[in-house]
């Protein structure tokens with residue numbers, strides 16, 4: 001099983017900029033971890049829940065189709081629902097934006113059912129330095145494609161991190177697909 005599924009150009013540059021503009025217009029929260037504790041040594045980012053933003057329904061429609069396809073060709077997980085709103089994170093160099101190594105499976109009622117994690121690169125790669133999404137499905141660390149509009153999908157139990165942003169701002173969108181426990 002290839003652990004990192006990648007779909008370049010899933011969204012156009014114009015579409016990514018529209019999403020960034022829409023989330024920039026609403027108030028954001030400091031990033032919470034899966035257990036809802038705020039530990040800024042683990043993560044520093046601003047978050048907006050996509051479900052709170054009007055006019056972004058088309059984004060979810062596109063993402064659902066991409067998850068369905070990736071699951072059909074690669075993961076074959078028993079997926080049942082999208083139980084949480086997608087979220088857009090903004091990692092700023094001026095805030096030491098980053099997210100240390102973690103898995104997305106947590107103790108909460110939703111976080112325990114996460115099975116696939118999808119990340120959409122919203123920012124133009126040349127607009128920020130650092131901020132790579134790294135995924136560790138086995139002994140080797142893989143860097144996700146930084147291209148704007150590229151979608152990466154991996155099992156939610158796989159360790160991953162966002163290295164510190166050194167310059168500029170990186171915006172990314174994360175969505176989880178949920179289902180019953182692995183057996």
Ligand SMILES: O=C(O)CCC(=O)C(=O)O
Nearest residue numbers: 089104119133162172174
């Ligand atoms: O921003 C990213 O690339 C990853 C975000 C992430 O790992 C998460 O929200 O759990």
Ligand SMILES: [Fe+2]
Nearest residue numbers: 102103104160
């Ligand atoms: Fe994560």
